[in-house]
Amino acid sequence: MxxxxxxxxxxxxxxxxxxxxxxxxxxxxxxxxxxxxxxxxxxxxxxxxxxxxxxxxxxxxxxxxxxxxxxxxxxxxxTTPWHAMRFLTSSGRCFADIQPMLDDFGWSRRNAFxxxxxxxxxxxxxxxxxxxxxxxxxxxxxxxxxxxxxxxxxxxxxxxxxxxxxxxxxxxxxxxxxxxxxxxxxxDGKTAPNQWIVIDIANDPLGTPNIYLCADPVRPYVSAALPHGVRRFEFMVMPGETEEQLSRPENMRKLLAQVLPEPDKVELIRQRVYNHNAxxxxxxxxxxxxxxxxxxxxxxxxxxxxxxxxxxxxxxxxxxxxxxxxxxxxxxxxxxxxxxxxxxxxxxxxxxVMAGHVLNPPKRIYATLRDGISWLLNYVPPVKRYFLEMRFKPMPKYTAGVVVADSIKNSPVGSMFIQPKVELEDGCQVLLDEVIGSNFAIIAWGSNPKWGMSAAQISAYEALGVKFIQVLPAVQLKAQRAAIDGVITVGDFNNRLKTWFGLYPASVVILRPDRFIAALTIPQTLDQAAAEVLRRLHANDVLAPSAVQAQVA
Missing domain, CATH: 3.50.50.60 (FAD/NAD(P)-binding domain)
Known part of the structure; x- marks a missing residue:
């Protein structure tokens, strides 16, 4: 390769x-x-x-x-899809179980690779x-x-x-x-005072799926199942230890004895020591x-x-x-x-950094508090869902840049648009991005995604490589209707796009090539939103100037 x-x-x-x-x-x-x-x-x-x-x-x-x-x-x-992550105490009790089972963006939320x-x-x-x-x-x-x-x-x-x-x-x-x-x-930032040694082993000697982070107060470690039968172990390097020392067979055996019953019976691929920086x-x-x-x-x-x-x-x-x-x-x-x-x-x-402190608290008393509190919180359903669905992970949401703010409560503008499967006119089912390609997209629920836009605006967006997409309930694809020039019609056969649009008082999104929402609007004000997106792209003088004459109020 x-x-x-x-x-x-x-x-x-x-x-x-x-x-x-x-x-x-x-x-x-x-x-x-x-x-x-x-x-x-x-x-x-x-x-x-x-x-x-x-x-x-x-x-x-x-x-x-x-x-x-x-x-x-x-x-x-x-890859290995749906890869769970479990935090364990030194006794083996799971105090945080992260099993992200959502696929809003078309793929498993967390994967090993x-x-x-x-x-x-x-x-x-x-x-x-x-x-x-x-x-x-x-x-x-x-x-x-x-x-x-x-x-x-x-x-x-x-x-x-x-x-x-x-x-x-x-x-x-x-x-x-x-x-x-x-x-x-x-x-700016800092380097963690301790290092970690990473060890990759072929023909996984454990075979158990997923990834485990063991908060052992003596020497924390990670055990991760990877694709193609590879097992990853990571151990904290203690003060005074060096990569050369840890790489010696007798010391490598001591490390692996912490996690394997037969530490000599392994096929080592490689090992390497890392610093953790922030x-x-x-x-x-x-x-x-x-x-x-x-x-x-x-x-x-x-x-x-x-x-x-x-x-x-x-x-x-x-x-x-x-x-x-x-x-x-x-x-x-x-x-x-x-x-x-x-x-x-x-x-x-x-x-x-926070996750590192959870795995390896700076003081032993913090670990005791962590174990007790986490045990109790596991019995609170909202908290459990918070971890299972990875809601703690900050998702990108842009409030400035190529985004057009609106007055919608909890507006999704600046966040990534969903990617469900859609049905094509020929009955094939594909992920939405396969229809969009690497382009901009203007997606309208039910209506003509060009309606209300001026000829100059349409021309400007076509120069950007836009895909105009009309979404209908999949059953309506079989109804006779007039074709709209330059518009792709897709069917929402699993109700996910209808559900998404139903959350907001709007029915048209302007998507950037990175699938983030630049604007959310309705057909009557699409021309204003489209003009403002062009302005924020700094494309108003490069493309047709008349395409940006209308401005968002």
Whole structure:
């Protein structure tokens, strides 16, 4: 699955976007931009994709992002859906049981996976695009930017040098980001005082499904079942211990004896020691350079949100960058990336830190209180549902950026739209995003999604690649009706879209390519909402100016 370095003949390379770093965030951004026709140069310092222990939890939002660039069916075989997470006391009693069984976004809310395998799928996916090039074994040792673009200096493993010129650069170069440090962007937060050793074992010696976090006051540990018969153990490294010491056979045996009856009877894949950091970059954009993934934020592993937060960055940034590069929106649109993503990244850091304190309280008395209180709360149904449905997880909801505020109580504007299955005219049933593709969408319950929009507005949205979608009860698909030019009609056969629209005094949504709701309205005021979305996209001067003459009151 790992690539061999490609050796270009030219010493000067051109691209519209340079993506620095072939981790999951860089691969996701390159895939999205690739399918949008953007000229991309993906640069990686290493000579192959990383294959050592990394993330093991992938959320529904990340799967939906991968779906948006057409690779989710290739990723699913490397996942275990409906992956439960259980917190245990040292005696083995479960004090928090997280079994997320919702699928609002089309996929299991929490899934186990093996990151190098999924990274490999995304890398292979880049081969679909002639407009994407991947350069491995390149060390970027210098860069600069001006009003027209970014210049990079690369050094190959054989000592040869290359110069790169691009309109924009996305730095996905990790927590120790050279780009972030060179730009003097702060990285505020702290590193946990203790480390953890991660051990991956083939032919799972336990075989039990799901993931267990044991709050052992002597040495907390994690036991996680992964796809393809792999078992992940994580143990806290105690003061004075080193990776070299713990890797010795006799010490490895002592660790595994805590969780296995026969610690010598294992097939070790690899082990690695990690620090747990909680840090957030002071800014995500500096001119034509944008930070994403670990370069912008890093967090402890306890809720599996480091990987998923990076994928949210990719989903939020890639479509905006594509519009700007293609001349469909002004560069100011890129300011909304930090505006929308930074606060939620901070919330996920706080959640991960809190989960770490639950697993390993700073004082023994806190653990005793935790065990007693959690035992009682398990008998309170609302509290139990709160954990089972992962309601404690802060879901992204944007209040500024490419969103149009309204007066609806508990408005869903700024949050992610649901993805149920819908029925097509030919009777096939598909997930909603398969109808939308990687585009904007205007979805109307029952009515014509173009009704009330001016010809100029329709033209502007068509330039953005919008899909106009009318939703009907599936049984109405068989009724004779006049076709609406440029409108896709789908059937709501499981009542989920009707139920969703029934929650609000509105029937039309304007969806962004990342499936977040930009506006919620009714047909009579759709023209005003559509105009305001174009304005917030900074597309009003780029597309037809008359398309934005109507403004939201």
């Amino acid at each position: 790992n690539p061999s370095p490609q050796q270009p003949n030219e010493s000067s390379l051109q691209a519209e976007v340079v993506v620095l770093g072939a981790g999951p965030v860089g691969l996701a951004i390159a895939n999205y931009l690739g399918q949008m026709g953007v000229q991309v140069l993906l640069i990686e310092k290493l000579d192959a994709l990383i294959d050592y222990p990394r993330a093991i939890g992938i959320d529904d939002e990340s799967l939906r992002t991968i779906q948006s660039f057409g690779l989710v069916e290739h990723v699913l075989p490397h 093996i990151q190098p395998q999924v990274d490999g799928v995304m890398y292979e996916g880049l081969k679909r695009f002639t407009n994407v090039r991947c350069l491995f074994s390149r060390d970027m040792y210098d860069f600069s930017q001006d009003d027209q673009g970014v210049s990079l200096s690369l050094r190959n493993s054989d000592g040869t040098e290359e110069q790169v010129r691009a309109a924009y650069m996305v730095a996905c170069d990790g927590g120790n980001s050279y780009v972030r440090r060179t730009l003097n962007v702060s990285f 840090r957030l970059a002071g800014q995500f954009r500096v001119g034509r350079i944008l930070l994403a993934g670990d370069a912008a934020h890093i967090m402890p592993v306890w809720q599996g949100q480091g990987y998923n937060s990076g994928m949210r960055d990719a989903s939020n940034l890639a479509w905006k960058l594509a519009l700007v590069v293609k001349g469909l929106a002004k560069a100011q649109l890129l300011d909304t990336y930090e505006l929308e993503r930074r606060d939620h990244a901070r919330a996920m850091i706080d959640l991960s």
